[in-house]
Amino acid sequence: MSKLWGGRFTKKTDQLVEEYTASITFDKELAEEDVQGSLAHVTMLGKQGILPADDVDTIKDGLHRVLQRIKRGDWEYAIADEDIHMNIEKALIDDVGPVGGKLHTGRSRNDQVATDMHLYLRKRVVEFVDLLQKLQSALLEQAKANIDTIVPGYTHLQRAQPILFAHHLMAYVSMFGRDAERLQDSYKRINTLPLGAGALAGTTFPIDRHFVAKQLGFDRVYENSLDAVSDRDFILEFLSHASIIMMHLSRLSEELILWSSTEFRFVELDDAFCTGSSIMPQKKNPDVPELVRGKTGRVYGNLIGLLTVLKSLPLAYNKDMQEDKEGMFDTVRTLQGALQLFAPMITTMKVNKDVMRQAVNQDFSNATDIADFLVNKGLPFRQAHEVIGKTVLYCIQQDKYLLDLTLEEFKQFSPLFDDRIYEVLQPANVVNARNVYGGTATPQVTDAIARAERELDAT
Ligand code: ARG
Numbered sequence: 001m002s003k004l005w006g007g008r009f010t011k012k013t014d015q016l017v018e019e020y021t022a023s024i025t026f027d028k029e030l031a032e033e034d035v036q037g038s039l040a041h042v043t044m045l046g047k048q049g050i051l052p053a054d055d056v057d058t059i060k061d062g063l064h065r066v067l068q069r070i071k072r073g074d075w076e077y078a079i080a081d082e083d084i085h086m087n088i089e090k091a092l093i094d095d096v097g098p099v100g101g102k103l104h105t106g107r108s109r110n111d112q113v114a115t116d117m118h119l120y121l122r123k124r125v126v127e128f129v130d131l132l133q134k135l136q137s138a139l140l141e142q143a144k145a146n147i148d149t150i151v152p153g154y155t156h157l158q159r160a161q162p163i164l165f166a167h168h169l170m171a172y173v174s175m176f177g178r179d180a181e182r183l184q185d186s187y188k189r190i191n192t193l194p195l196g197a198g199a200l201a202g203t204t205f206p207i208d209r210h211f212v213a214k215q216l217g218f219d220r221v222y223e224n225s226l227d228a229v230s231d232r233d234f235i236l237e238f239l240s241h242a243s244i245i246m247m248h249l250s251r252l253s254e255e256l257i258l259w260s261s262t263e264f265r266f267v268e269l270d271d272a273f274c275t276g277s278s279i280m281p282q283k284k285n286p287d288v289p290e291l292v293r294g295k296t297g298r299v300y301g302n303l304i305g306l307l308t309v310l311k312s313l314p315l316a317y318n319k320d321m322q323e324d325k326e327g328m329f330d331t332v333r334t335l336q337g338a339l340q341l342f343a344p345m346i347t348t349m350k351v352n353k354d355v356m357r358q359a360v361n362q363d364f365s366n367a368t369d370i371a372d373f374l375v376n377k378g379l380p381f382r383q384a385h386e387v388i389g390k391t392v393l394y395c396i397q398q399d400k401y402l403l404d405l406t407l408e409e410f411k412q413f414s415p416l417f418d419d420r421i422y423e424v425l426q427p428a429n430v431v432n433a434r435n436v437y438g439g440t441a442t443p444q445v446t447d448a449i450a451r452a453e454r455e456l457d458a459t
Helices: 015-021 024-047 053-072 084-096 098-102 109-145 165-190 209-216 225-230 233-259 287-310 319-347 353-361 367-376 381-398 407-413 427-432 442-458
Strands: 150-155 158-164
Touching: 024 053, 024 084, 024 109, 024 209, 024 319, 053 084, 053 098, 084 098, 084 109, 109 165, 109 225, 109 233, 109 319, 109 442, 150 165, 150 353, 150 427, 158 165, 158 427, 165 233, 165 442, 233 287, 233 319, 287 319, 353 427, 367 381, 381 407, 427 442
Parallel strands: none
Antiparallel strands: 150 158
């Protein structure tokens, strides 16, 4: 079969070259976007009098039929037709005859493929914002159910200060909120139309780029035709935002894995989200968070891959740029899978409130608070820190916790202690003492939950 660009050639393309250069095996995913762009383009060609109305109608009808066939699976692509753009054009010409060859007037595959990618990512960004918000809602529900659950808070993975488990979960609500915001911020750059740039320099036909933009719902058009066909920044932005989301998910994954170990026993993931061992009958493995943690690597890889493809690439289009697709599709699929699983996994997670509470009673995470107690009695903080350090060391040597000490024992370290310290040291009081905006005290976390819910409802 002859090539759409075959005129200048006297020899057949080498079979291996055909296979090596073709992108149809993966860019067939852009079929719908490709037809959508072509419909807007050909409508504009008609409006501008570049094509007669009859031809426009014939081409449009043909494009609709081709798309229906692709959707039904009643379509076979040809490697020889290289990519989705030429496969569709070929199918159109087969359907409507030579008039189908008028579709590509005033257009190049270079501005066409860029348009398809913009249309594709525009849809994905909206879907990802929705998935992130569903995950935020799941975390918010767990936070509400754990507004009175006290758990050790950690720094260096060493117990630091007690916090509400709700407060810990709300940290992730903030993180995923920023992720959604980042995607929304990038929307205005994604929603910019490259079509009309031609191969690189514009076109000799009197096209109307703004009319095409309007039909396709783009807010603006690229200012410069070379930039329009060379730009893949919008994909890089998406890949880096996806990397940050996966990084957040991997941190939560790591915590879920730790928390569901026998050593912690803070949570239990639902059976539906775990798998067993083929040899050890007792095992219940947190495969989902483990795999999300692991798949974070490939999402980072896709970002670094495309950054490297684009590095030092001269303007304008180069075939290297065809390498923008597989990594992007892979990232979309990986991120979809992770976000879709995470929301129900959080919703069905069992929180062992008693184990958490018990953990708080068996640590020194209230030590800062007796230091603050001495500061309130007038002792400089640095000296109070020293006194409490010694008190903790004494406890460790005596195999006791701070609440086990008698007032006499406390007084050995400072005469400023009085029996009010037993109140101060209660975990609930330690938590509620941190009553600053954004802190872990119950009223603050309750407000934070209400604010986050209002924000989610507003979107
Ligand atoms: N399949 C190509 C890609 O994905 C489409 C653009 C081809 N343009 C060209 N001048 N060969 O990048």
